[in-house]
Amino acid sequence: MSIDMSQFHQVFFEECFEGLEAMESGLLSLDIGDIDSEVINTIFRAAHSIKGGSGTFGFTVVAGYTHIMETLLDEMRDGRRQVTKPAVDVLLGSVDCLREMLTSIQNEEDVNAASVAKHQTALEAELNGTAGGGEHSVPAHEFAPAPAPVVTAPSIIEEQPEEDEIDEEQGWKISFCPYLNLLQTGNDPVRLFRELSKLGELTSNVNIQDIPPFSELEPEECNISWELKLVSGVLEAEVREIFSFVEDDCALEFAPLAKPKKVKKPKPAPVIIEEVKVAPPVAESAPPPVVSAAKKPPVEADASKNAPKASSSIRVDTDKIDTLINMVGEVVITQSMLGLIGENFSMDKVGQLKRGLAQLERHTRDLQQSVMNIRMLPISFVFSRFPRLVHDISTKLDKKITLKLVGENTEVDKAVVELINDPLVHLIRNSLDHGIEMPADRIAAGKPEMGTIELKAYHRGGHIVIEIVDDGRGLDKNKLLSKAIEKGLVEESVIMSEKQIFELIFMPGFSTAEQLTDISGRGVGMDVVRRNIQSLGGNIDIISELGKGTTIAIHLPLTLAILDGQSVAVGDETYIVPLVSIIESINITEKMLNKVAGKGETFKLRNEYLPIIRMREIFNVKSGAATKSNEGVIVVVEGQGALCGFLVDELLGQQQVVIKSLEANYRRVEGVSGATILGDGSVALILDVPGLVRLSVR
Amino acid sequence: MTTDETKQIDPKQIEQFLTFELANEVYGVEILKVQEIRGWEAVRVIPNAPSFIKGVLNLRGSVIPIVDLRERFSLEHCDYTHKTVVIVLCIKHHRTDTFVMGIVADAVSDVLDIKTSEIKKAPNFGSQLDTRYMRGMHVYKQNMIMLLDVDKLLNPDEVDDMDAISDLADAAEF
Numbered sequence: 001m002s003i004d005m006s007q008f009h010q011v012f013f014e015e016c017f018e019g020l021e022a023m024e025s026g027l028l029s030l031d032i033g034d035i036d037s038e039v040i041n042t043i044f045r046a047a048h049s050i051k052g053g054s055g056t057f058g059f060t061v062v063a064g065y066t067h068i069m070e071t072l073l074d075e076m077r078d079g080r081r082q083v084t085k086p087a088v089d090v091l092l093g094s095v096d097c098l099r100e101m102l103t104s105i106q107n108e109e110d111v112n113a114a115s116v117a118k119h120q121t122a123l124e125a126e127l128n129g130t131a132g133g134g135e136h137s138v139p140a141h142e143f144a145p146a147p148a149p150v151v152t153a154p155s156i157i158e159e160q161p162e163e164d165e166i167d168e169e170q171g172w173k174i175s176f177c178p179y180l181n182l183l184q185t186g187n188d189p190v191r192l193f194r195e196l197s198k199l200g201e202l203t204s205n206v207n208i209q210d211i212p213p214f215s216e217l218e219p220e221e222c223n224i225s226w227e228l229k230l231v232s233g234v235l236e237a238e239v240r241e242i243f244s245f246v247e248d249d250c251a252l253e254f255a256p257l258a259k260p261k262k263v264k265k266p267k268p269a270p271v272i273i274e275e276v277k278v279a280p281p282v283a284e285s286a287p288p289p290v291v292s293a294a295k296k297p298p299v300e301a302d303a304s305k306n307a308p309k310a311s312s313s314i315r316v317d318t319d320k321i322d323t324l325i326n327m328v329g330e331v332v333i334t335q336s337m338l339g340l341i342g343e344n345f346s347m348d349k350v351g352q353l354k355r356g357l358a359q360l361e362r363h364t365r366d367l368q369q370s371v372m373n374i375r376m377l378p379i380s381f382v383f384s385r386f387p388r389l390v391h392d393i394s395t396k397l398d399k400k401i402t403l404k405l406v407g408e409n410t411e412v413d414k415a416v417v418e419l420i421n422d423p424l425v426h427l428i429r430n431s432l433d434h435g436i437e438m439p440a441d442r443i444a445a446g447k448p449e450m451g452t453i454e455l456k457a458y459h460r461g462g463h464i465v466i467e468i469v470d471d472g473r474g475l476d477k478n479k480l481l482s483k484a485i486e487k488g489l490v491e492e493s494v495i496m497s498e499k500q501i502f503e504l505i506f507m508p509g510f511s512t513a514e515q516l517t518d519i520s521g522r523g524v525g526m527d528v529v530r531r532n533i534q535s536l537g538g539n540i541d542i543i544s545e546l547g548k549g550t551t552i553a554i555h556l557p558l559t560l561a562i563l564d565g566q567s568v569a570v571g572d573e574t575y576i577v578p579l580v581s582i583i584e585s586i587n588i589t590e591k592m593l594n595k596v597a598g599k600g601e602t603f604k605l606r607n608e609y610l611p612i613i614r615m616r617e618i619f620n621v622k623s624g625a626a627t628k629s630n631e632g633v634i635v636v637v638e639g640q641g642a643l644c645g646f647l648v649d650e651l652l653g654q655q656q657v658v659i660k661s662l663e664a665n666y667r668r669v670e671g672v673s674g675a676t677i678l679g680d681g682s683v684a685l686i687l688d689v690p691g692l693v694r695l696s697v698r
Numbered sequence: 699m700t701t702d703e704t705k706q707i708d709p710k711q712i713e714q715f716l717t718f719e720l721a722n723e724v725y726g727v728e729i730l731k732v733q734e735i736r737g738w739e740a741v742r743v744i745p746n747a748p749s750f751i752k753g754v755l756n757l758r759g760s761v762i763p764i765v766d767l768r769e770r771f772s773l774e775h776c777d778y779t780h781k782t783v784v785i786v787l788c789i790k791h792h793r794t795d796t797f798v799m800g801i802v803a804d805a806v807s808d809v810l811d812i813k814t815s816e817i818k819k820a821p822n823f824g825s826q827l828d829t830r831y832m833r834g835m836h837v838y839k840q841n842m843i844m845l846l847d848v849d850k851l852l853n854p855d856e857v858d859d860m861d862a863i864s865d866l867a868d869a870a871e872f
Contacts, residue, residue: 573743619745662744665797666754666763669744675754675761683742683756 012053013106014315017099019046021384024095027088028387035076035083043091044073050098058237061111062101068123069094089395090126092388093119170257171200171232172239177225177251184220187246193228195242200232229257314414316374324374327367334360368656372562377417379457379466380408385421386428386455393432400439401432401451410457412464416556419536420466423529427468427552428453430526435472435550445547447471459558463538463580466554475544477501502542506530537673539690563659565676567652567684568635571621574684575648576657576676581689583636583643585651590631603634603645610636610645613696618671639689646692655679659686671695711814715836717843718785718803721773725803726810726836726845731787733798735806738782752802757786764800765852781805789852799852810843812836817845 026043030036047070054062069091075081097119104111174196178189196202205227212223230239236254243252338356341349383405394401412420436442436451443449454469477498484490484504508527533540538556557563557580565576566585586605593601593612601612612634615621634645657676662669662685673688715726741753741764750769754761764784768775784800791797817834833845 621743621745660759660761662754662761664760665799666744666751666761669747671745675742677756677759677761681756682740683754683761685742685744 009057009106012057013102016050016053016102019050020095020099020102022046024092024388025384027092027095028391030083030088037077040073040077040083044070044077047073059102059105061116062098062105065094065098065101065116065120065123068120068127069098072123072127087126090122092391094123172228172230172234172236173255173257174228174230174239175225175251175253175255176228176243178222178246179249179251180218180221180223182222182246182249185246185249187249189222189224189226192242192246196228196230196239199234199238199242200230202231203229205229231257314374314377320370320373324367324370327363327370331360331363331367334363368562373411375414376411377414378409379412379417379464380405381417382421382424383408383455383457386424389425389428390432390453393429397433398438399432399436399451400449401436401453404452404454406454407457410459410464412457412556413558416464416536419532420554420556423532423554424455424466424468426525426529428455431468431470431472431550431552435470435474437473441473445473460555463555464558466556468552468554469549470551471549474546474548474550475502475505475542476546480504499542502544505542506540534690562656563686564654565657565686566635566654567678568615568633568646568648569650569652570615570619570648573619573621574652574678574682575615576684576686577635577637577646578673578686578689579654581637581639583638585636586634586645588632588634588647605636605643605645608643610634610643611696612645612647613692614647616647616649618692618696637689639693642693644693644696646687657684657686712811713814713817715810715812715843715845716785717807717810718783719805719807720767720771720803721776724807724838724841724843725767726812726843727785727787727848728833728845729809731789731848733786733788736784736786736800737780738778738784738802755784755800757798757800760798762786762798762800764802766802768802770851776804778802787848787852790849791853797852801848801852810836810838812838812845820844 023043023046026039026046030039047066051063051066051070054060054066072081072087072091076083076087081087097116101111101116176189176192178187182189193202193204207225207227208223210223210225211217217223239254240247243250246252334356338353338360341353341356345353386405387403390401390403431453436453437445437447439449442451452471454467456465456467456469458465480501481490481496481504484501484507485492489504489507490496506526506529530540533554533556536556538554541553541555542550543553544550564579566579566582567574567576586603588603593603594609596602601614602609603612604610632647632649633651634647635651636643636645638644657678659674660676662672662675669685671688671692672685673691674686675683676686678684714729716729716732717724717726719725739755741755743753744751744763747753750766752764752766754763767773781804783803783806785803785806786798786800789797789799817836819834820829820832822829831847831851833847836843836845
């Protein structure tokens, strides 16, 4: 009690969530019928650590709950119980429930008692219903949340069922036997009693048997002990806190005055299947005291609640830290070497100085690389939650779907990892719900009964590509088009390319699903998905073939903090073009440009006509009178999937630039994605290539 | 709203204002908003920004916009000299705590202690002149000092409709 445990809470929660993830993935990989005992062991160990940890930290509700899971798992491990699909589903539900509980405790909110009770009864029913051995299957109610006296964590208090009326005689019987030295340590029992009486009605019985005869009495020794009765609804922890200073100098015993009523016993009610939004069907008995009407689906709840917390810390591979420390060492050595040269400099040391500077440059670059590496996380952080999502939704939809993960170790920036999750969840749900057909339809179409969704991540150029490939029914061009016309989103007369038609699904309010389901189909979302991805500096493409399947490819920049840029001059201004979007650069003269209808300009690049954007015009640059007006450089860039040429005055050089936000002190500027600071200390604007293409079309 | 606030504040309270010159008129800003004063240096032009946004410059690693108050108040333009200063201000903003912006002034003059009671509410000029961006007026040695409410004047949300602002400078004629 004397150590402040709360400092370890964050670590505990992180470990718990990791444990839960391990349990979840273990449960999902359990193949009913052919059980790998190692997997069960892993799950069991995770449950056991959570139980141990939560017990230590006083989260008794969690500990009690995990104990039941552990009992169940223990029986499975020993082979005394069959691993059945319902059992696995109940355990999965329990993982959600535990996650919810832990999140609530972490956020210092009240635990949702109703949902806990519901999962717990389901779990107990599973435990009792098919208990194999019998001798180990302890009556479930013994594991019901521990009664009030042992609950110590303040945040769980409210979890106690409201129906549990406060007994009039509720309170504490405290036996307080100070050791002889209590008074010598400067403690005064009277003060303690005064504090106690603030908590409630205090009656005390003094025990003076131990007082020695007067001749032997030592005035500084405490020979008296007390029996205290405190009538109050306070918690043991609160009472204990008063005694915290004297804990080591006395014998202290607590006993509740009257045991609160037994919390709740599961009623043997018929097992009904209740539909939880996303979670698998959970067997449930005896409706919980409070029906939480607005219960969120567990997956979403945990995504939204975890998101802000997750950003507070980051787990980094020790190897990366070691590399970083090495780098710093190198930099320090180079710095001291340069310092030495500078101390008594003479011209003959110039060569040495140059070498030193070159070394410093290399080390700085390496250092920068290693620091950026720390921000890089494997994409499996995002991918790992999808097997569960697919499992749940496919069960709910009665579809047979396997999820293949490819390239989980591809590393991406932490910011990307955090922001890509929601769009991906949305896209996968779409594939599950609309993409993959019902098993019967699949067989009829001559496809394997089992649908496949493949989630791939890989690097290409300076981008990371995430692909969601399904072998479902694909997008129906004609249906999309007629729907769009019906909704008035496009004119009937407009002729659109296949690509443009697919892009329609990103329009706000567009949904082709005949039936709305709670999984998807409301037509909100795809536009949000695209906006989110664009705000990350990426783009999204769709390739689809009717009857064969759909591929959605998301291209994202590797990092959001640094980019390789090409600096270009327009008049007196310097702009940075992201190198990844540059295809090539061509020197041209004015004559090589062709006017189309007197307005738009194009340039014939090999066999294609390239639309030209004059940077000077689009950015209204007036400075640096266009002396070389008949000469310039075309920077061919790719933006929004189309090629386009930027006409600039000249190319300056390539460099890595650190992205600074313009919005921090100003606001968004169209055609500009950010700013950076050049070597001479001046500011240069970084061009937003897709944004400029959009701007020029207007 | 600011004028309401001033009524509630103890009238004897003294506030400090940094005064600066702009086209021979004196303006003041609360000194607590001032982060630093720098000499004028070349800025990077922001494309298609309103004319009073001169551009952005690098202030120790962060990119801050520079507003020319002459243009902002539709005063005649004057060339920047070695005397031209940039006053870097910390602007409070309701959404995201603070913004840092610079304003260009002809010269910095003084720091004045002004009793809150001596700040006079700006008269109503009707539709001719918007006084929302004025904290009030103060007479110092027979000179009228216009005290600006920079939080409102430089609110980034209003950059768009700032073009339409009528000339506050006319007020100085009174």
